[in-house]
């Protein structure tokens with residue numbers, strides 16, 4: 052590196068020290084104009100979060116018979132052979148629930164559309180094939196040309212679980228969630244897709260039937276939250292087995308809760 056470049060680098064580094072910090076959760080904001088559009092706190096707690104999966108993150112599903120091209124400068128992808136399909140994994144934390152999946156697409160074809168399915172696959176037990184269950188499909192209709200179509204799951208949100216018995220054969224296996232997008236028979240740029248948006252949120256677990264603490268009965272208003280903290284080992288209650296839900300919290304207890312909840316650990 053030349054001396055000039057080094058000096059420029061130092062100047063740039065100094066300038067960057069005073070530059071506004073980048074948003075901590077860029078890419079996690081909600082739709083424009085919504086309350087979440089401005090809110091970094093949506094990355095925490097049980098608020099809705101929005102996972103944007105762009106077209107370039109999808110794999111061609113059957114490369115031998117499928118190929119795609121990008122529409123230069125738009126972020127959209129279109130098939131260059133007929134009946135093309137793409138897929139991608141939806142990587143969400145177990146315990147999350149999916150409320151909707153939105154397809155962003157372009158469709159100027161009167162006969163063919165763009166489709167989207169949301170799938171869960173249970174990996175194969177020994178001697179049996181993988182099991183697939185799905186939600187959808189949804190599809191474009193061609194009007195307006197640049198459009199979004201929503202797979203609304205809010206009435207029965209899809210609970211993300213890593214280990215499940217989806218085919219009810221008594222044998223649970225690893226489960227992965229995927230989005231599949233495909234187009235009808237149009238080997239031109241008349242059907243395109245930009246990607247998908249997944250609305251999801253974290254939820255806390257249902258409370259057990261039997262109370263952990265004798266002084267926090269199932270009818271207590273914070274029963275579910277206290278049981279969740281106990282199941283997470285964030286709280287263990289007092290040595291006599293009680294939780295004392297109305298007792299004040301000391302700074303020492305708060306430090307204990309926070310350190311356990313955040314899993315604070317670093318090498319010695």
Ligand SMILES: [Ca+2]
Nearest residue numbers: 160163192193
């Ligand atoms: Ca169409």
Ligand SMILES: [Ca+2]
Nearest residue numbers: 216218220222
């Ligand atoms: Ca099974």
